[in-house]
Amino acid sequence: MAKLTTRATDYSQWYNEIVQEAWLAESSVVRWCMVIKPYGFAIRENIKDILDKMFKNTGHVNAYFPILIPKSFFSKEAAHVEWFAKECAIVTHYRLKNDPNGKGVIVDPEAKLEEELIIRPTSETIIWNSYKNWIHSYRDLPLLINQRANVMRWEMRTRMFLRTSEFLRQEWHTAHASAEEADAEAKKMLDVYNDFATHFMAIDPVLGVKPEHEKFAGAVETYTFEPIMQDGKALQAGTSHYLGQNFAKAFDVKFTNTKNELEFVYATSRGVSTRLIWWLIMAHSDDQGLIVPPALAPIHVVIVPIFKTPEEYKLIQNYIQPLIDRFETTRLDFKSKYFHDTIPLRWKIDADTNKSPGRKFNEYELKGVPIRITVGARDIASGMVEIFKRELGEKSSVKIEDVDLHIDQYIYKAQNNLLKKNKEFRETHTFTVSTYDEFKEKIEQGFVMAHRDGTTETADKIKTETSATVRCIPFDAVEEAGVCIFSGKPSIRRVLFAKSY
């Protein structure tokens, strides 16, 4: 294939080409939905498996609730619905029948539902409807439940992994006996996301709280982590909400507290989705294709044997067998605060004689496989193999007995390098400004810390003029007197602005 469009030429086109050429996903005949192809899905599975262990290590359990939600539920939590209810997939009928004109099938008008059902855009309402029956006393609390499911929000302008009508996500919905416990849960689980982001995604996001006007519908506080992309834009990659008693009131979920009084339950919710894959691609990849952090790579090592005859291949097989025996038992250690396991070294041999070595090199570079090993007859003679290290773009000839050491050192080095690069990029692309002119200049280049007056009105005006929004009030923002860059009114701290996806 031809070379990818470069990021400098067209960042958006470059992304689309990576998604296509690395076989990650494609748009579907059903407009607005995507097909996640095997290589893209393998990345998603690695993300899911690690997050799932982190959730279990913090006492959470998985469950599953219905995909269809009665329309009436969408009138219960008014603020919540304002966000989601409008664009959604609505089931109105439950039967097809043969077209009397012989033209395939038609919807049977007799099979109309009494109440329309909505494909879940999110599951708060249906889950809290169950919680109502599960929670009676403080003894039933906390409930720490996670669901993995497809959800649907009707999107007309789609972009693979970033924005499609159907997407896959996990959503946590927890119930607690006190405001303090619920708020602590929301914060703690943001810490879990952050642990995942830094140790596995190799991304160093800004953590903070959303300003009033950017909060999740129905939330008392929305905590967020905001990573920076290579074009300086932000992405709301994941949020964690402390919901107070709003959902409990909407669904009338009360419990008897330790003082034997009836009280509404305190709630949290949060989730991340296949959007993480968009983020992963955008943050690390280069003009040669995808770069996947080794902790999430579907394949860590690919071996490409160079041979013409079955006999030659046999010789190579014998030569590399000791290497493979060791690969089979190698486990990689990416342990973190919330993840305590090791993961197997994932490797493959590509001996497909239908593809040239050059085509294979190109394919695995595009797919971001961290290490490629090439072995031919000459290598056997000299006791060497060739190793290509994707993230460094370096090729070298090494003794076959040193391969393990190279892999072991490089895997962790690549993982750390990616994190280091992302952190440095964020640091060099975060600007502290004092005037609106400075703001307008720097917002084109990255993240901007600026004073603001805290009103929605000002935020809206800045957004209209610059497309930038308040991403969050960072947890580590310093308290300091100042004036709003836009209105000149007093401010007590700078907050994080950025353009975003």
Add this chain to the structure above:
Amino acid sequence: MAKLTTRATDYSQWYNEIVQEAWLAESSVVRWCMVIKPYGFAIRENIKDILDKMFKNTGHVNAYFPILIPKSFFSKEAAHVEWFAKECAIVTHYRLKNDPNGKGVIVDPEAKLEEELIIRPTSETIIWNSYKNWIHSYRDLPLLINQRANVMRWEMRTRMFLRTSEFLRQEWHTAHASAEEADAEAKKMLDVYNDFATHFMAIDPVLGVKPEHEKFAGAVETYTFEPIMQDGKALQAGTSHYLGQNFAKAFDVKFTNTKNELEFVYATSRGVSTRLIWWLIMAHSDDQGLIVPPALAPIHVVIVPIFKTPEEYKLIQNYIQPLIDRFETTRLDFKSKYFHDTIPLRWKIDADTNKSPGRKFNEYELKGVPIRITVGARDIASGMVEIFKRELGEKSSVKIEDVDLHIDQYIYKAQNNLLKKNKEFRETHTFTVSTYDEFKEKIEQGFVMAHRDGTTETADKIKTETSATVRCIPFDAVEEAGVCIFSGKPSIRRVLFAKSY
């Protein structure tokens, strides 16, 4: 809680009570859909994880296709659609709006889809539509893809795990360059299911091929595994289909073969669902509650400390710490032909002071936790603990240093016992008959092997009169001349009849 209804009194009611009391699932406010509760979902996750590894060990990969399928696709494969298309969830609109009368939300009549979309009852059509773009040459084959997803078939009479409108399943859809390869794949994957059934579900099904009139719509051959339930009925637990070129023709998927000729692709498909959980409960459980084979148990060992004060609990904690240290690193070995990993010993301590020990004993017996360990002050004094073995119903006092040995021996013994009991039950409840009178008597008691003339007409009449169907032509059925029990026409072998769910 009161005791469960016994199986002898009401097998169906007994099942419903287990599902409720062991917190496995419940029906939802959305009629026809179920909520899978955490303990039920944990069993489902164990099933999924093991099957997923088996699929990967046989070269399959996962991917994900859209949940919504255009209505027109349901006219493409006529036979296929005859099975599924009629009762399904149909999306006709994509937007809600505020009710002008102020009564919540209504469907926006302006937001009507040009073509209605169906929530997938199965994914053959949408997947083959993608395959059309992915397959050009024999070099692109085989495609061995598995999808895990929710599907929906509108069911009015629901039963938790057995029959609900929405259910979770895996579905394999493979594409091949020859009929032989595709048929071999369909048979091999039935072997994978059988490996899973015997080594993990502890169930010994009959394997065979479906008769013509019971085949999957669009299939050339449907291979099936049919386990026996405690009431002698069969369940179609999983099937594997060789589809020939039917789907490729419907979706016009051709490839260039090695002779450089254009040819339609050969296909297979198959799947198992949350129905496996129904099967698991029905096959093994007893009047005391659920019995889960240890290979799939969410919890292998529960420790119930008996104490009154925090000081007493502290003493127990110290006493059992060495045990827990060993549990932490214990892995169980249920390796089989297609599963090569070990699984961690899953254990928990239930020190909840809100529940009495008696209530806990009852709960874990109901949930089928294989081993319960009870420890109190008296046990510490004597260096003992009490072990209760769920499947044997045996309680004994053992030295604390012997606990590991007891667990190690019992876990595998319980797993084997369950398989042995299921196998013996099937053997003693499979009857070979020669007359229709014998048939009618024995069919009330279990599986029946009988001659039949191979016509759909006869099969239909037998079904009308006895409710029994031909479950399969077992792979190990002996060729022997005989006459149909119903019509007296010639037959070359006996086939398996049973009543079924």
